[in-house]
Amino acid sequence: MGKDVDRILDLLEARSPERASPGTALGREPSWERTPFTMLVSTVISQRNRDEVTYEASQRLFSRWPDAASMSLASVDEIDAEIVKVNFHVGKARAIREIARIVSGDLGGRVPSDLDGLMSLPMVGRKTATCVQCFAFGMDVVCVDTHVHRISNRIGLVSTKTPEETENELMRVVPPGRRGTLNEILVRFGQEVCRPVGPRHEKCPLRDLCDSYPR
Numbered sequence: 001m002g003k004d005v006d007r008i009l010d011l012l013e014a015r016s017p018e019r020a021s022p023g024t025a026l027g028r029e030p031s032w033e034r035t036p037f038t039m040l041v042s043t044v045i046s047q048r049n050r051d052e053v054t055y056e057a058s059q060r061l062f063s064r065w066p067d068a069a070s071m072s073l074a075s076v077d078e079i080d081a082e083i084v085k086v087n088f089h090v091g092k093a094r095a096i097r098e099i100a101r102i103v104s105g106d107l108g109g110r111v112p113s114d115l116d117g118l119m120s121l122p123m124v125g126r127k128t129a130t131c132v133q134c135f136a137f138g139m140d141v142v143c144v145d146t147h148v149h150r151i152s153n154r155i156g157l158v159s160t161k162t163p164e165e166t167e168n169e170l171m172r173v174v175p176p177g178r179r180g181t182l183n184e185i186l187v188r189f190g191q192e193v194c195r196p197v198g199p200r201h202e203k204c205p206l207r208d209l210c211d212s213y214p215r
């Protein structure tokens with residue numbers, strides 16, 4: 001029998017009304033204006049990076065250049081100096097400068113909301129694109145990162161090998177209207193309870209519903 005997805009999501013939402021999202025680092029509200037452009041750049045910075053480092057780098061970057069037009073005038077070296085603690089900062093600085101240039105120039109100041117448009121930008125793969133669709137445009141799509149992939153498989157919502165398969169399966173099993181918030185809910189849950197190593201089964205509200213709870 002399939003899982004009661006609504007009940008699982010209800011329990012997770014009740015556990016953690018505050019949610020994590022790219023650049024906000026565990027409930028901290030960003031000090032910069034949240035626009036599609038800043039959400040996109042923060043999400044690029046967040047790739048293979050800790051939330052705290054993403055937050056600090058985003059804060060430094062957007063305090064100097066709050067939008068695509070101003071950032072497009074910065075040099076790659078200037079951008080790199082603000083994100084130097086970020087993993088792969090040199091490549092990301094180049095990509096961010098190029099994104100700013102494309103958005104402020106070719107795209108007339110608008111970040112695209114469709115997958116193809118987003119994925120045509122430097123360092124924007126499927127995961128980053130779907131996160132931007134969720135967080136910047138409020139679209140009802142599943143954004144699968146390492147937490148979402150791991151937890152969905154542990155619970156038994158899906159049985160998949162890759163994040164791409166997980167995205168397809170979750171789009172099938174999660175009811176419309178609840179897909180866009182899945183990432184926010186599961187990221188925090190994955191940091192605090194269903195951790196990659198040493199999941200805290202005894203503290204978990206999903207004990208009775210999870211395939212991986214030790215019985």
Ligand code: SF4
Pocket residue numbers: 154155193194195199200201204205206207210211212213
């Ligand atoms: S019971 Fe354990 S494995 Fe299952 S969701 Fe909770 S913490 Fe994760």
